[in-house]
Amino acid sequence: MIECATVAVRCRPVCLLRKTFIAGAFLSTIAMLVTASAQSDYPNRPVQLIVPYGAGGIADVGMRILADQLTGRLKQQFVVENRPGAGGIVAAKAVASAAPDGYTVLMTGNNNAISASLFKSLPYNILTDFASTSTTSFFDLLIVTRAGSPLQSVEDIVKMARVNPGRLNIATINPGSTQNLAAELFRSVADIKVTIVPFRTSPDMATALLRGDVDVAFEFYAAIRGQIADNKVIAMASTGRKRTAYLPAIPTVQESGIKDFEVVSWNGISVPAATPSAVVQILTRAINEVLARTDVQEKVSKLGMEMRGSTPEAMTERMKSDIAKWAAVIEKAGIPKHD
Numbered sequence: 001m002i003e004c005a006t007v008a009v010r011c012r013p014v015c016l017l018r019k020t021f022i023a024g025a026f027l028s029t030i031a032m033l034v035t036a037s038a039q040s041d042y043p044n045r046p047v048q049l050i051v052p053y054g055a056g057g058i059a060d061v062g063m064r065i066l067a068d069q070l071t072g073r074l075k076q077q078f079v080v081e082n083r084p085g086a087g088g089i090v091a092a093k094a095v096a097s098a099a100p101d102g103y104t105v106l107m108t109g110n111n112n113a114i115s116a117s118l119f120k121s122l123p124y125n126i127l128t129d130f131a132s133t134s135t136t137s138f139f140d141l142l143i144v145t146r147a148g149s150p151l152q153s154v155e156d157i158v159k160m161a162r163v164n165p166g167r168l169n170i171a172t173i174n175p176g177s178t179q180n181l182a183a184e185l186f187r188s189v190a191d192i193k194v195t196i197v198p199f200r201t202s203p204d205m206a207t208a209l210l211r212g213d214v215d216v217a218f219e220f221y222a223a224i225r226g227q228i229a230d231n232k233v234i235a236m237a238s239t240g241r242k243r244t245a246y247l248p249a250i251p252t253v254q255e256s257g258i259k260d261f262e263v264v265s266w267n268g269i270s271v272p273a274a275t276p277s278a279v280v281q282i283l284t285r286a287i288n289e290v291l292a293r294t295d296v297q298e299k300v301s302k303l304g305m306e307m308r309g310s311t312p313e314a315m316t317e318r319m320k321s322d323i324a325k326w327a328a329v330i331e332k333a334g335i336p337k338h339d
Contacts (some may be wrong), residue, residue, distance in 0.1 A: 052091035069290035113322035154256035161192035221304030
């Protein structure tokens with residue numbers, strides 16, 4: 001009897017440990033089931049889509065079209081919130097520190113790839129603090145001049161620049177912008193000596209071009225489509241790999257003889273890095289489905305934009321590639337880093 005009592009006493013901690021383990025496993029399983037259910041039900045409340053620009057610009061318009069389509073597809077409101085400031089840093093920092101649940105998402109893209117090399121330091125890492133879902137929109141630049149200019153093609157630009165090195169002026173907006181870096185890349189790849197003149201805003205640049213203060217300019221179609229429609233500005237080339245749907249008669253820079261030149265600005269949707277893969281998959285699938293719609297494509301084409309989805313992996317690779325590309329351009333151009 002004494003032996004049995006001793007055994008019973010010794011078994012008590014073991015049994016207690018077993019019960020504790022079973023209870024813990026049960027609670028863990030319940031937690032996993034609740035989490036899985038929440039992810040499969042995503043979204044079950046409104047989603048904030050943070051845009052790092054002010055309202056009314058082409059990127060903002062594209063995101064509002066996307067938000068409207070996602071609202072219909074996922075049966076929850078996607079609300080665009082504009083948070084401009086510090087070259088997109090304000091918006092990115094806010095989303096990087098948001099709960100990784102898919103209810104706060106960020107418009108990212110080419111601008112973030114540029115910022116990675118344009119700033120001395122950033123309060124986040126665009127590759128490690130975020131997870132990609134899908135690309136959304138693509139924008140070619142145009143090389144334009146004023147009506148009546150003796151320059152009518154990219155070939156004319158290169159010829160004049162070589163006959164009169166340093167005398168040709170190319171206008172862009174502020175240093176470090178996609179327009180500005182595209183002009184820097186063009187100068188490098190074409191191997192010509194030209195003066196690049198940055199302006200504070202697109203209207204300032206357009207005014208200088210029309211006055212004849214500068215010879216040509218790099219700009220997005222949305223910013224100058226009015227002047228093109230009024231025949232005040234002439235498009236000489238587009239900067240993408242293929243001709244644009246909105247100006248199909250205009251050749252690309254590559255078609256015009258500069259074989260290694262291509263610049264396409266783009267946007268996509270990113271989420272905080274720890275966002276569950278199930279949520280990322282739901283967003284990726286929905287974005288790709290709505291962007292494949294013909295009515296969406298027709299609507300955005302008139303704005304000088306192509307909307308096209310991708311896999312998360314393809315979006316991440318594009319970001320990595322553009323970071324390397326623009327880092328080299330910024331270094332060669334000697335553009336000072338921002339604080």
